[in-house]
Amino acid sequence: MVEDFLRQSPLSHLGLATHARAEIAADDGVALAERPFRTVITLRGPGGEGAFASAVEQASGLKLPQEVGAITGEAEGRQLLCLGPDEWWLCDGNSDAESLLVALEDELAGQFASAVDTSDNWFALEISGPQATDLLAKACPLDLHPRSFPAGRCARSLLSKAPMTLQKLDESPRFRIHVRRSFADYAWRWLSDAGREYGVSVLSA
Amino acid sequence: MLLIDCPHCGPRSETEFSYGGEAHIARPLDPAALSDAEWADYVFLRDNPKGLIRERWMHAHGCRRWFNVARDTVTYEILTVYPMGAEPPDLPERRYP
Amino acid sequence: MRLKRWFKAALHRRVAADTIQPETGIGRCGTTGWSEGAATGMNKRYSIFSLARNAFSRHENWQEAWRSPTPKPRYDAVIIGGGGHGLATAYYLAKQHGMTNIAVLERGWLGGGNTGRNTTIVRSNYLWDESAALYEQAMKLWEGLSRELNYNVMFSQRGVLNLAHNLHDLREIQRRVNANRLNGIDGEVLDAQQVKDFCPAIDLRAGGRYPVLGASLQRRGGTARHDAVAWGYARAADALGVDIIQECPVQGIRVADGKVQGVETARGYIETNKLGIVVAGHSSLLAEMAGFRLPVQSVPLQALVSEPVKPAINCVVMSGAVHAYISQSDKGELVIGAGVDKYVGYGQRGSQPVTEETVAAICEMFPIFRRMRMMRQWGGIVDVCPDASPIISKTPVEGIYINCGWGTGGFKATPGSGWAFAHTVARNEPHPLNAPFTLDRYRTGYLIDEHGAAAVAH
Numbered sequence: 001m002v003e004d005f006l007r008q009s010p011l012s013h014l015g016l017a018t019h020a021r022a023e024i025a026a027d028d029g030v031a032l033a034e035r036p037f038r039t040v041i042t043l044r045g046p047g048g049e050g051a052f053a054s055a056v057e058q059a060s061g062l063k064l065p066q067e068v069g070a071i072t073g074e075a076e077g078r079q080l081l082c083l084g085p086d087e088w089w090l091c092d093g094n095s096d097a098e099s100l101l102v103a104l105e106d107e108l109a110g111q112f113a114s115a116v117d118t119s120d121n122w123f124a125l126e127i128s129g130p131q132a133t134d135l136l137a138k139a140c141p142l143d144l145h146p147r148s149f150p151a152g153r154c155a156r157s158l159l160s161k162a163p164m165t166l167q168k169l170d171e172s173p174r175f176r177i178h179v180r181r182s183f184a185d186y187a188w189r190w191l192s193d194a195g196r197e198y199g200v201s202v203l204s205a
Numbered sequence: 206m207l208l209i210d211c212p213h214c215g216p217r218s219e220t221e222f223s224y225g226g227e228a229h230i231a232r233p234l235d236p237a238a239l240s241d242a243e244w245a246d247y248v249f250l251r252d253n254p255k256g257l258i259r260e261r262w263m264h265a266h267g268c269r270r271w272f273n274v275a276r277d278t279v280t281y282e283i284l285t286v287y288p289m290g291a292e293p294p295d296l297p298e299r300r301y302p
Numbered sequence: 303m304r305l306k307r308w309f310k311a312a313l314h315r316r317v318a319a320d321t322i323q324p325e326t327g328i329g330r331c332g333t334t335g336w337s338e339g340a341a342t343g344m345n346k347r348y349s350i351f352s353l354a355r356n357a358f359s360r361h362e363n364w365q366e367a368w369r370s371p372t373p374k375p376r377y378d379a380v381i382i383g384g385g386g387h388g389l390a391t392a393y394y395l396a397k398q399h400g401m402t403n404i405a406v407l408e409r410g411w412l413g414g415g416n417t418g419r420n421t422t423i424v425r426s427n428y429l430w431d432e433s434a435a436l437y438e439q440a441m442k443l444w445e446g447l448s449r450e451l452n453y454n455v456m457f458s459q460r461g462v463l464n465l466a467h468n469l470h471d472l473r474e475i476q477r478r479v480n481a482n483r484l485n486g487i488d489g490e491v492l493d494a495q496q497v498k499d500f501c502p503a504i505d506l507r508a509g510g511r512y513p514v515l516g517a518s519l520q521r522r523g524g525t526a527r528h529d530a531v532a533w534g535y536a537r538a539a540d541a542l543g544v545d546i547i548q549e550c551p552v553q554g555i556r557v558a559d560g561k562v563q564g565v566e567t568a569r570g571y572i573e574t575n576k577l578g579i580v581v582a583g584h585s586s587l588l589a590e591m592a593g594f595r596l597p598v599q600s601v602p603l604q605a606l607v608s609e610p611v612k613p614a615i616n617c618v619v620m621s622g623a624v625h626a627y628i629s630q631s632d633k634g635e636l637v638i639g640a641g642v643d644k645y646v647g648y649g650q651r652g653s654q655p656v657t658e659e660t661v662a663a664i665c666e667m668f669p670i671f672r673r674m675r676m677m678r679q680w681g682g683i684v685d686v687c688p689d690a691s692p693i694i695s696k697t698p699v700e701g702i703y704i705n706c707g708w709g710t711g712g713f714k715a716t717p718g719s720g721w722a723f724a725h726t727v728a729r730n731e732p733h734p735l736n737a738p739f740t741l742d743r744y745r746t747g748y749l750i751d752e753h754g755a756a757a758v759a760h
């Protein structure tokens with residue numbers, strides 16, 4: 001684990017802080033914000049209400065969602081995302097991965113399951129604003145209409161060819177996207193460029 | 206463009222999937238016992254029907270699971286989706302000249 | 303007045319609107335009404351004099367380019383498939399091997415398959431010796447083809463660039479150019495500035511994401527007019543006595559004691575002891591009729607053309623990395639080729655995401671084309687072999703020969719393919735040029751792997 005003071009956002013070369021604002025500008029349609037250091041722990045194990053589910057619940061304090069695309073927990077706090085029939089992400093904005101991992105390993109001891117800290121593999125950003133859905137629709141083949149992708153859902157898909165994990169945080173709307181760290185620059189520039197017609201505000205990290 | 210009904214994620218664009226070709230090909234249990242011709246047939250010969258095909262797909266940019274699809278290679282209609290390892294469903298044969 | 307005359311001529315030639323494919327605009331150039339017993343060898347040569355002569359009769363008395371005979375009950379050889387390869391095979395059978403009692407059976411109209419749907423790139427800079435020899439033989443035939451056939455196939459050696467976007471590409475290009483030169487095939491490695499000089503329309507930075515670092519150039523490469531190739535071979539074969547029969551799908555193949563007996567067609571049974579199958583995307587179906595299987599998969603490959611503009615791009619540009627290729631037709635349309643759909647399909651259209659990707663790639667390489675409008679998009683069903691090389695071979699059935707597996711890149715080979723296949727059919731043994739391209743190679747392991755080895759597989 002890299003010391004906090006050594007960590008750098010993969011977008012640090014863009015100098016985003018120089019023009020970041022607290023809120024979206026009045027005439028802009030979308031706002032982008034980087035969320036560079038989120039915790040992601042990849043969990044693999046059997047679905048269903050068995051020992052795996054209760055072990056994860058013990059360690060994380062969250063119920064294991066059973067349907068692919070479902071999320072438990074709070075958008076700003078700790079979350080469990082169901083990404084496949086036997087695959088989950090445990091995400092957290094603040095707490096450090098190591099203590100979570102230790103707790104999970106304790107609870108999962110002896111089970112045919114795995115918990116791996118993949119935080120440094122990922123980079124998160126958020127898209128919000130009245131035209132956030134329009135912008136995202138340019139990049140991704142999902143049906144993003146609130147009817148089929150409401151707040152509180154997640155999906156893995158493509159962001160203009162780059163693999164991404166997408167969550168809808170609220171109906172304002174606000175989306176959170178995880179792409180691989182090496183795609184951070186690509187994803188950011190792609191969205192900034194595609195959002196030009198709506199006007200893009202950069203929000204502080 | 207195909208809209209493929211992933212058994213776990215629902216209907217998704219073909220761009221999210223990888224193609225696995227003909228389904229239900231059993232790997233020979235004892236490859237060393239095969240003749241060159243038999244091995245070549247196993248490696249290279251695939252059905253190429255103009256009509257009903259049973260094929261494998263993987264939701265690479267989604268749930269990352271393999272599954273089977275029965276599809277019409279002319280109309281591109283997806284007739285049914287079924288799990289890996291399951292017997293091929295009984296469907297009326299479709300053939301075009 | 304002019305319109306009326308044109309209309310009459312159109313009726314005469316039966317280029318009726320309902321026979322024009324909505325997607326491709328590929329029209330039928332069939333002929334009917336040419337009397338059945340018409341003697342062969344009557345084709346008048348095209349020349350400046352015949353042009354002048356026919357001007358006096360307002361070009362209304364041009365002879366039909368080929369007859370439309372009723373099939374005979376028996377032929378010495380039957381070729382299934384009236385694409386470029388099948389027609390070229392028939393031509394060389396008649397011309398080189400003296401077999402004139404032969405027929406070409408086509409289910410639709412001549413060139414209505416991949417021949418009339420392709421992006422017409424011709425080059426011979428393949429990596430391996432076996433392919434290089436075969437494609438170079440085709441190139442040599444291209445160089446004299448219009449004269450040989452007395453038909454302008456509009457072969458234009460404007461040069462083909464294969465772009466390198468990274469160091470690996472550059473090394474591959476150097477390797478291929480060296481291999482080509484050792485095989486006596488022209489090739490050059492260009493650096494970025496030389497690419498720009500040769501093709502000024504290109505953006506070397508290509509959007510910054512796929513910068514152009516260099517390219518290989520085959521100056522003898524270029525394009526040809528696809529339909530003209532089918533029509534030219536058809537007319538020349540017809541003149542030698544070959545029966546070309548359109549709208550005649552083969553529906554069954556009779557085999558007895560491991561030998562071919564004849565074919566069932568929509569126009570009756572035709573007996574023959576030599577049967578050449580040259581049907582591209584439908585190869586598996588015909589093989590099945592004859593009782594054997596092929597290691598090919600049929601997938602749609604698509605192309606699109608833009609509105610016509612003044613000359614803007616003077617050569618053919620191909621890029622394996624972004625997977626797109628482009629040239630400009632004599633009509634002024636940009637001709638753009640894409641990649642294949644990733645799944646087996648017989649729909650002659652091609653998938654939308656592939657179109658999108660291709661257009662994006664073209665816009666990166668040529669920002670000046672960003673505002674061009676696309677006019678038509680279509681697909682052809684290409685038969686792809688596991689090693690991306692063709693099969694020109696005898697088969698398990700005596701008297702049946704197969705020529706298939708050209709996949710995304712057989713147009714350039716049309717003359718060479720027909721030439722070698724005619725030899726194989728006539729002599730019942732392959733010519734040394736196509737001897738390596740057997741059906742058997744998947745069992746012997748002697749694969750000729752041209753996957754990407756020759757840049758884009760087209």
Ligand SMILES: Cc1cc2nc3c(=O)[nH]c(=O)nc-3n(C[C@H](O)[C@H](O)[C@H](O)COP(=O)(O)OP(=O)(O)OC[C@H]3O[C@@H](n4cnc5c(N)ncnc54)[C@H](O)[C@@H]3O)c2cc1C
Nearest residue numbers: 383385386387409415416417420421423552682712713714
């Ligand atoms: C979009 C596209 C772009 C391409 N670009 C290039 C390129 O730039 N350069 C290049 O070298 N190659 C290119 N190719 C590949 C090239 O077009 C083919 O390899 C070549 O044209 C094949 O010629 P053919 O005569 O074998 O097949 P076809 O022209 O397809 O002819 C086969 C014929 O068989 C007929 N047939 C089928 N079944 C039956 C039956 N049962 N009875 C009777 N007849 C039957 C069909 O109707 C068809 O007319 C491209 C292909 C496509 C689709």
Ligand SMILES: [Zn+2]
Nearest residue numbers: 211214264268
């Ligand atoms: Zn899925």
